[in-house]
Amino acid sequence: MVENKLNQGNFTLPGEAGYEELTLDLAKKWGADAIRDSDGTVLSEKITSTGFDIYSTICLVRIDNQWARANMDKLQQNYLMSSPVIAEGDTVTIDPLSGFFREQFKVNANDDPNKWWQVFDRTTSEEVPAALWSYDAKKEIVTIKNAKKWHKYTVNFLAYRIWEAISMYNHITNDWGDRDHLMPIDPIYPQTQEFILDYLGKWLKEHPKTKIVRCTSMFYNFAWFWGDDPDLRFTYADWGSYEMTVSPRAMEMFAKAKGYELTSEDFVNNGQYCSSHNVPSARLLDWMDFMNEFVVTFGRKCIDKIHAADKKAYMFYDDHWVGTEPYSDRFKDFEFDGLIKCVFNAFEARLCAGVKGVKTKELRLHPYLFPTGLKGEPTFMEGGDPALDAKRFWVNIRRGLLCEPVDRIGLGGYLHLVEKFPDFVETVTQITAEFRALGEFHKNDKPYTAPVKTAVLTAWGKLRSWVYVGHFIPGVELYELTESLAGLPVDVTFLSFDDILKNGIPKDIQVILNAGRVNSAWVGGEHWKNEKIIEAITAWVANGGGFIGVGEPSACIHSSQYFQLSNILGLDRETGQTCGKPKRKYTTVNQKHFILEDIERDLDLGDDIDDIYIINKDTQVLTDKDNSPRIAVHKFGKGRSVYLSGYKFTPQNTRLLHRSLCWAAACEDSFKPWTCSNINTECAYYPKSKKLVVVNSSDDRQETKVFDSKGSSISVSMDPHGIEIINA
């Protein structure tokens, strides 16, 4: 329990007209210095006139449906791949929108289909020449001639979005009935830009009390395509992808800027679209760069207007964040004053904390003050336990905040809902106290880290630091690992293959981590065919670097090995191509290896990879299952590798990862200082203030010892979800 000495500031409260007394009471109790409106609530004069900083939200692409309705040719659009149709004769007809949610999409027949669309024979993967198909805009039907019987045909076509995705989601989820369907307008057109800037100017004047304009966010939402079938409501969703930025105008601007043209198939990509899970092509990265430049350039004009009105501009790092790229070098050019991220867990906290080029970073905590949670579970209604929910979210987020600070926290939603949950009110009071205490320790200080700077190597690198594709997706190895990493006392950075090609492996890196499945962006796909990558990493490990591979590290169907770094790992995977080659026998190492020292329960590495075989005599198999090594270590030159067949975010695996990092970096001695004996507890040590912060992220009481830098230990007894601050 942290004493609530610092009981004021850095907290944003959702106010609610009609509940003025409650608003002001809780503002005092939680030490709020800012009050915000939410989607569905307004602030009354009584609230806005009390001296708090006032946050007001604005979403610049869904501001005025009347204008949108008058400019339907300037709505945002995207490419869709039609549902496939099997030819049963030599003529095939396809209704492009069949299967899609017609309230979200409308076919764009304004831009010549024969120029902008493509038809594919997906049996052969070949494009059907434009001369062989036509679109009847009245019937909304594509007719393909000379079709090959029994082949599968699809149409890549442009569709306007006639219902903005987030608004559509809220509308449908909250039963907003006949409320107007807001339409997203596309700032790619000069007329739209002019309209937005005008509107923003007026809006700023109409909001004199507003100190902080919370932009939700800039212009383009992450991709979210809906279907008309309730059993397949979402047909494509990716928090990080650019499908919704497309328009013929943007594509023409791209061609001028980059010197070559993209096609619909660059975005449709065999119907897989450009999911962040997949390795981005150079063409896609060019598009992202182009859109990022556009969004920053026009976004800056909007922010300049906000600043000119003597207000601050904060960006909500969700929803329409696509194109803003907070981890790009260009992000600082927006000149945003603040960044707000809604967070569930540690790596999302780190995502926000790690952004450069913005002064104030704020977390929007869960649970939101809504009757039901994101999955429809009761929260602020009968059967809900919002205090426990809040604690459980907080202990995860707190792990991240031990390592790296943000400036503010806050809540969202309908404030009146907390009235029936006094324990929730107390929990938030405690959270604000803990948050403010941690903030003090971070001031001019940095917590102790072991000399194990770790680079997570993916096809995305820095651009998709920490969060990758939205929230935590259980089962994706790299997500699970990153959640562990986000709270460990090690420095973490994110590296792409292009970074290595351009600048080599940074001098300050001790461990490279590569995790996931073959052909995923997380492992790297065909980047592993690049000899320069193999040379760089092999040389680096030979000279003492550490490599941790999880799942199918460096996997690529290429040449005589599947794991392209099999020599470093000392093992490879049988994928059915070498069934005739018996595998080397091994005995699992009996004595406790350093990386397994704290492992007491059975290991659970999730849905892990099997059919692993060792290729070197000196590969040490630490554990196996079904004749397949699950954890193995290997030395290569002066360097070391650790292989884990899978990963799941658990206290035990977090400890396994921590030890693996220290072992791979050959600095086992650095492991013990400021580490807890009990794996359910973790700690951070702030050297300048000599404060040791110990946390218990579990639902149970825990007894633990913390080892200091001299080898002595400090015993600590911890409440469930507890925190202890010790002078050490």
Added chain:
Amino acid sequence: MVENKLNQGNFTLPGEAGYEELTLDLAKKWGADAIRDSDGTVLSEKITSTGFDIYSTICLVRIDNQWARANMDKLQQNYLMSSPVIAEGDTVTIDPLSGFFREQFKVNANDDPNKWWQVFDRTTSEEVPAALWSYDAKKEIVTIKNAKKWHKYTVNFLAYRIWEAISMYNHITNDWGDRDHLMPIDPIYPQTQEFILDYLGKWLKEHPKTKIVRCTSMFYNFAWFWGDDPDLRFTYADWGSYEMTVSPRAMEMFAKAKGYELTSEDFVNNGQYCSSHNVPSARLLDWMDFMNEFVVTFGRKCIDKIHAADKKAYMFYDDHWVGTEPYSDRFKDFEFDGLIKCVFNAFEARLCAGVKGVKTKELRLHPYLFPTGLKGEPTFMEGGDPALDAKRFWVNIRRGLLCEPVDRIGLGGYLHLVEKFPDFVETVTQITAEFRALGEFHKNDKPYTAPVKTAVLTAWGKLRSWVYVGHFIPGVELYELTESLAGLPVDVTFLSFDDILKNGIPKDIQVILNAGRVNSAWVGGEHWKNEKIIEAITAWVANGGGFIGVGEPSACIHSSQYFQLSNILGLDRETGQTCGKPKRKYTTVNQKHFILEDIERDLDLGDDIDDIYIINKDTQVLTDKDNSPRIAVHKFGKGRSVYLSGYKFTPQNTRLLHRSLCWAAACEDSFKPWTCSNINTECAYYPKSKKLVVVNSSDDRQETKVFDSKGSSISVSMDPHGIEIINA
């Protein structure tokens, strides 16, 4: 229990000098009409003069080590890929034989290495120009210049085999000490051919009592490369592959015959060699055709000599069978009189039974009369139970023999070992009686089959009917399925993709079965990219055909689908490329579907495939696990498909397969006649003799009912491993 009325004939006994009385006693008891020698035993005059047919073994490529020693340049050879070496500088030296068993191999430096070998950079997969490497025959070292640091290099090189593989195995397994290492000579040279024919002529004269010359087998053993490390004794083994047929002379002859040259890499193939599990290239198939022609042509000369000596020629369908291809159209041209197959299970019995162009087919039953079994377990020694072993092998083999007959059975090994096991003697007596009874029913008759002629579609087709790659390999889906198929009352044929391209799908097929993992020869690899294949199968199913897919049927990384027949199956597999695409919800069908009617225990489909999702509304999911359909059915046009996520040979799954076949062929009504109610029992009905044969393949007593063609049922009570013959 079958009465031993037919107590004479069609049985081959292994005789043993020194145990003449035992030999003759057992010959009488088991009704032997032939006596054979074995590896390690001889027949005495007393045995050979008693009027039995005498079998004598000869292996034509290891007949005279003296001649071999004088003709070391005519030993058999093969390409090996050296162990990889990582360049640590710009010069790399490789000892080609490093890691290989030097008692098996000797580098061939007679044929110009720079012409016949290849060096590869396995990091880039590119060949190193011959000008950049050289071989020092004295030091036995390849030196590569201008190497790229940290790249992986390997040498494809020719090695003579200085110890014949089967002989080496027997020598080492049986501790033959300083007995000479027999070397395999290569009949590709005219001198070798001349020597073999001369030797054979003499040998025939020296064996006047021999009636049957058992060739072991022709000239080339299946591939079996040994390593020098006891932890990696076998580095490559494949019962069906042609690596051991290679020589520069053969390659030159091939180039003349086929009009193009092969390279070492055609055989080394990234170190994967040409495993039968992998899809054969057109070049490999050309080589197999070329070698088959050679083996048949020269083999026929040997057989002509045997016939001229008034003896019969039988081929042992194991060991040096490579190049003979009993399922090729050319096999009949050998004019073999008999074929002997050693068998463990049903599909091996069918393998032998199904060969065309040879009159007499004989099975060599297990266990062999050796002290220990193939895996070193006790058999004819303390702790062994050879009677139970024999019963368990026999009940599996018997399933195959219910469907299709062979002519003879027999044993091998040291006869005296049975003296201490009278129950084994009784078991064999019973087996001979059962075998002879079944033989009678097959005479001029064919057991009832449901109208479900099934084509197993693989990249090999007919050439690898039934056995695929040697014996049963647990876990390989198609092996497990084929073992079930081998005893089911359905006709089975084997189809390749080339067969479909040449002749279409045969008119008499009702069901096509495709089973296994992506990129395996069993599923078909890139054949699934061929639009003609998709067209043919899709049209066929649309017109009423049945398709059963198991594991990853029709899988190929190509275009917008992973299962190229996803439209037929109504489902596909998520391989990580479409993580952004949510999957269609489904509900598992509650009422018992026809194919699940006899399934009472939990299904065990082995190590099956997950991440399956349905793509059609009308795909019926019958069972699922971890949100992945395991059994699903779908209708396409007039046809039907069944998907099974995996397969394991069990009584329950055999029943599931039987029902799936009938359902896919839309002839559910044909399922019940001559089917047993108890899945642990099976039956065959021979219409001409009106004999119903019911078998119990389990270790337990079973009660069962058999349904006849009129819908009546016959109750049968069965002993463990029992057989009942009923007039029906």
